[in-house]
Amino acid sequence: MAAGTGLRARKRAQTRHALHESAVELFLARGFDDVTVAEIAEDANVALTTLFTYYPDGKVALVFEQDEDRAAALVDAVRERPAGTDPLRAVETFMASRLPFEPQDPRRERLLGLIFSTPQLRAHVRKKWTDCEDALVKVLAEEGHEPEDAAVRALARLVLESPDIAARESAPGEALAMIFANLRRGWRYD
Structure with missing residues (x-):
C-alpha cells in the first residue's frame, strides 16, 4: 500500500x-x-x-486478487517500457509479474492445480488475457505496423495465449521465456 x-x-x-x-x-x-x-x-x-x-x-x-483494467495495464507496460526494450519484452515482463509466473506465492502450485482443474477458473484466466487483443494490436501498431495487418493481430493473439500455454508446464516462467524468445525471433525483435 x-x-x-x-x-x-x-x-x-x-x-x-x-x-x-x-x-x-x-x-x-x-x-x-x-x-x-x-x-x-x-x-x-x-x-x-x-x-x-x-x-x-x-x-x-x-480467486484472482488483482483488480486492474488488464488491457490498460498491458498497454501502459508497452508504452512506458525502458528505452531500448522491445515491445514483446515489455509484454513478457508484464505477464511474468502475474500468476502463474509470480514465484512469491507459496500456494502457487496448488492454486494452479485448482485453476486448471476448474473449467470456470481456467476460462476466466484465459478471457482476462484474450480480452486484451484489440488493445495489444493497437499498441503494437504504434510501433510502425498497420492495425489491420493480419500479422499484427496474429502476433497479439499468440502473445495473449502464451500464459495459458506456459502455465501448464512444470516451470511456467521458463516456458513463458522460451515462448517469447521464439516470438521475438519470428517477429525480428531479437
Whole structure:
C-alpha cells in the first residue's frame, strides 16, 4: 500500500484481500464447487452484499486478487517500457509479474492445480488475457505496423495465449521465456 493512502482506501484494500484469502483457502481445502459465496463472506467476516461489491463477478473472480483494467495495464507496460526494450519484452515482463509466473506465492502450485482443474477458473484466466487483443494490436501498431495487418493481430493473439500455454508446464516462467524468445525471433525483435 502506497504511503499517504487514506484510511478508507486502506480498509477497502484490506477487505478485498480478506475476501480473496478466505476464498482461496476454502477453495484449496474443499474444492471450488464445494464452497459458496455465503461461506466465503462469513469466513472473511463481511456481509454477502459486501462480497459482491468487491467482486461483482462472484466466485470465479475471488480467486484472482488483482483488480486492474488488464488491457490498460498491458498497454501502459508497452508504452512506458525502458528505452531500448522491445515491445514483446515489455509484454513478457508484464505477464511474468502475474500468476502463474509470480514465484512469491507459496500456494502457487496448488492454486494452479485448482485453476486448471476448474473449467470456470481456467476460462476466466484465459478471457482476462484474450480480452486484451484489440488493445495489444493497437499498441503494437504504434510501433510502425498497420492495425489491420493480419500479422499484427496474429502476433497479439499468440502473445495473449502464451500464459495459458506456459502455465501448464512444470516451470511456467521458463516456458513463458522460451515462448517469447521464439516470438521475438519470428517477429525480428531479437
